[in-house]
Amino acid sequence: MTPMTTPHPDRQTSDPVDLALVDDAVHRAEGLAVADPSSRLADAVAAELTTYLAALITPAECHLDRMPHRSPAQRRARDVLADSIGHARSVHHDQQTGAFTNPTARLYLLAGACRLLKNAMVPSW
Numbered sequence: 001m002t003p004m005t006t007p008h009p010d011r012q013t014s015d016p017v018d019l020a021l022v023d024d025a026v027h028r029a030e031g032l033a034v035a036d037p038s039s040r041l042a043d044a045v046a047a048e049l050t051t052y053l054a055a056l057i058t059p060a061e062c063h064l065d066r067m068p069h070r071s072p073a074q075r076r077a078r079d080v081l082a083d084s085i086g087h088a089r090s091v092h093h094d095q096q097t098g099a100f101t102n103p104t105a106r107l108y109l110l111a112g113a114c115r116l117l118k119n120a121m122v123p124s125w
Helices: 019-037 040-066 071-096 103-121
Strands: 003-007 015-017
Touching: 015 019, 015 040, 019 040, 019 103, 040 071, 040 103, 071 103
Parallel strands: none
Antiparallel strands: 003 015
């Protein structure tokens, strides 16, 4: 899988986000959510996912802006992506503010939000 160029969350330049690394972090988070959600390793994976999530939001928004919306199916696809971006922003905000009280839910929500945006950016047809 090729890297996707996205704005780095801490800078105004663009750095590539390797979608394979996002997938790897998602799988590790899902495993830790079951095995040891309160561990330091789980905290590190959550931090990694938070970084990826921030880096995926802007290109997802750009993709949304370029999506056609003439037919009902195209409008529905845009609505789904817009909802996914909104969900990702909420999860990112909650992680940044420490709002998650359940470590298992935190890992699943971060992993799910990253997966939604990553899948939205990969052409499926």
